Amino acid sequence: MKIGIIFYSTYGHLYQMAQAALNGLKENGIDGEILRVQETLPDEVLEKMGALEAQKAFNNVKKAEVDDLVNYDGFIFAFPTRFGNMASAFSTFLGATGQLWQSGALIGKPFGLFAGSATQHGGQESTLLTSMVPFIHHGMLFVGLPQSEQALFNSTSVEGGSFYGATTISAGDGSRMPSESELKLASALALRVGKIAEKLSA
Ligand SMILES: Cc1cc2nc3c(=O)[nH]c(=O)nc-3n(C[C@H](O)[C@H](O)[C@H](O)COP(=O)(O)O)c2cc1C
Secondary structure, X not given: OEEEEEEOOOOOHHHHHHHHHHHHHHXXXXXXEEEEOOOOOOHHHHHHOXXXXXXXXXXXXXXXXXXXXXXXXXXXXXXXXXXXXXXXXHHHHHOOXXXXXXXXXXXXOEEEEEEEEOOOOOOHHHHHHHHHHHHHHOOOEEOXXXXXXXXXXXXXXOOOOEOOEEEEEOOOOOOOOOOHHHHHHXXXXXXXXXXXXXXXXX
């Protein structure tokens, strides 16, 4: 029984969320693995975006191959917002999963989503909601965060987190890294997916 944490990140925020997910699983005796979706932007563009330095922190994480997905019993899929939707590198990765769809290889596997945006109202929830669609086409089972997570009710400070998935807010210049509360929700969602996957594969 193993959970795949498949992420794309430009500046490292979603990588930190992925690490929190892995920790949440490991602390509870559930096996997990982080895989990175292939970058699709050329280095010259990444350099102009100021992302090359940040990517050194996760450049050496094992690349996700489409065929690897069959090896996992549940998933966290993590990506930053691009204009209120999933980042295109992740979408490109999903575009190569047609054969898995055809064979039904992912049917019945639970998944949770992580997203990130620069601002609190920059489209985190639209990203989570629209990104469910391809996974539902794969026959997978969506897992959100339940109302028992008290951090979802914070209304006094800027914090990510949604019933539809764990989120983080990076600020326009990327200076805000995932907060304790955001990492905790990331860990809680991964654990929820892990426990459901355990029951489904029992
Ligand atoms: C092309 C582009 C589009 C973006 N669109 C949005 C957006 O619609 N709303 C928003 O709040 N942030 C937007 N962002 C900011 C990213 O979501 C933010 O940099 C990301 O969540 C940081 O996560 P990462 O470090 O894991 O890449 C955009 C960034 C880029 C490069």
